[in-house]
Each structure stands twice: as C-alpha cells, then as structure tokens.
Amino acid sequence: MHLNDLPTPALLIDLDLLDHNIDSMSTARPGATLRSHIKAHKCTSLARHSAQRSGSDRFCCATLREMEGMVAAGLGADLLLANETLDSERLGRLVAAAVAADAHIMVAVDSDETIAAAAHAAIHGPLDVLIDVNVGLPRCGCDVTDAGRLAELARRAGLGVRGVMGYEGHVVGNADRSWRTEQVTVSMSRLQAAHDAVGGDITSAGGTGTYDLHGWANEVQAGSYLLMDTSYGQLGLPFAQATSVLATVISVNRAENFAVANAGLKAFGMDHGEPTVVGHSMFFTSDEHATFVPAPDVQVRVGDRITLWPGHIDPTMAMHERAYVMVGDEVVDIWPIDLRNW
Secondary structure, X not given: OEHHHOOOOEEEEEHHHHHHHHHHHHHHOOHHHEOEEHHHOOOHHHHXXXXXXXXXXXXXXXXXXXXXXXXXXXXXXXXXXXXXXXXXXXXXXXXXXXXXXXXXXXXXXXXXXXXXXXXXXXHHOOOEEEEEEOOOOOOOOEOHHHHHHHHHHHHHOOOEEEEEEEOOOOOOOOOOXXXXXXXXXXXXXXXXXXXHHHOOOEEEEOOHHHOOOOOOOOEEOOOHHHOOOHHHHOOXXXXXXXXXXXXXXXXXXXXXXXXXXXXXHHHOEOOXXXXXXXXXXEEEEEOOEEEEEOOOOOOOOOOOEEEEEOOEHHHHHHOXXXXXXXXXXXEEEEEXXXXXXX
C-alpha cells in the first residue's frame, strides 16, 4: 500500500525515525535502566518492536486495560501499573492471568486503601508494589514522611515491596534545561528520602523530558520519546518527530486565503495546543476540520494531502484505531492501537 492509497485522517509512524528514537534512548538508558511507558502509544505491536530492538523488556502502564493487554500479548516479563487502583477484583484477575502467563507485575500504592486493594488481589498470586511518592507534581503519591509506614503496612499485608516511584511531571516539559536539572534534583531528594525509609531495589522516576537528568533513580519511565510531539520537540532532545497525521484538503477558500483538511479535534490530543500543519500555518481546529493558511506562493487544491504533527502524542494515539507504519511513502505494516480506551 502506498501513502496515497490511505483513507484519511490516517495516523502514520515513520519506522526509520522510530528506530532512531529507540536507539538514541537505548544508548542513554540501556536495558533495565529504562521502563518504557505504554500509555504514550497503547500499542502492543510497537511495544514488541521496541523491546526487540532495544533489548529492554521492562514496561509500565497507566491503566489495568494496558496491563491486561500486555500480559495477553506475552509482554509481561516485568510490568508496572504506575498508577493507583481500587478495583481489587479486576486487579485480582490480572494477577491470576499473570501467574498463568508466567508474567511479573507490580502496582503503585500511596495509601492504606490502595494497599488493601492490592492485598485483596494478591490472594490470586504474588504481587509486588512500589510506594508512590509525591515529589512535587500535585497528583498521586504519598507524603515523603508517610512512605516508610506504608511500606511496612504493605509488607504486613503480604505484598512484596520493591522500592519507590515518583514522577516529576511538573518538570519534564519545561524548555529551560538548567531549570529542569535543578528541579529534578529537588524532586529526587524527596524520592531518596522516601527510599531511605522504604528500602527495596527499585527507584523509578522521570519521563522523556528528564530521561538524561537522573543520576540517582535506577530506572526512568519514559514513553513519548518513541514517537514524539511538538511540545517535547521544543526541548532540543535527540528524538525525532516519528508520528504524524495525514489529512486531505476538502475545501479551499481563495478569496479569504484559507483551506480546510479533514482532521480536527477528534484526531488530536489538544491539551498541549493545536497540531502543526507542516509547510503551512494553522488557523484553528473544530470537530472534524483543520482550517489552515497556505504558505505564500503555494497553490493548495482540493484533494491535496497534508501532514500534521500532534502537540501531545499520548492522547492523539488513543484517538486512532490503527497506525500505518511507513518506510518512505510505502506502508510496511499496520499496527492496531489495541490498548486504547478504558
């Protein structure tokens, strides 16, 4: 299949650029020092490709659905649910499935209640936990001073306590590298204090924007580096924009100098801003439309194909059913986004 044969909007992955990104991260974070985050793409085919090329089989997930899919796909050698859950029944079924598949799973906990849910699930098989610590992002995570108590509670409940995790999500997207470096140090001082009280062999932190700033954490939870977006593209990272959305121009207004393509709000994650129209200027997006201003001296016609880059890759991937894997203008594979939705 050729690029021109694809129905639009179509999510494209440039295989050569994807492999460049995998290789670049593998150089900085080889083997077990990377725990690649599935939430960034929700695609088991991509995860398998990444594991085969990088040699790293550690993954983390944001949802139980992602965990279930990874186990079912035979990618459960070392899986972390880097999120709290109170759904002990579903977590229990996941534990049982992991036992049957010879997979190993962990789950983040940050309260008495999430520990109780994990302990209830552990009647179906062994379950390890990481104590999730608030290192500055106002999201999940316990206070540093409570980490030791929670670890002891988890151990008494029969859970294996492997260590700590903390995500400096308030830091990863800042364009000032010196500021990111300073703030990672602050966040990791909190995580280290928690680890001193918790113990264990795992200190898990970080993301694409801070993957190379962690001298203390022994694994980094990065995911967006694989495909990238324009938000991370502002940070000067050694990763290329490997994912785009192909759209078709469906209307041209020459009198007012704008054109419209058939990829709008339902094709992109918009929380980090509008998509970028390659070669032109974005005007605005609506449900099914991207209205753009053609570049000077460029004659845009109805039926032309245009390329758009997403501002935030994670929610963009979740809006598509499949990704077309490209080498040049040829489709070499089609990867289902099989872990999308809840």
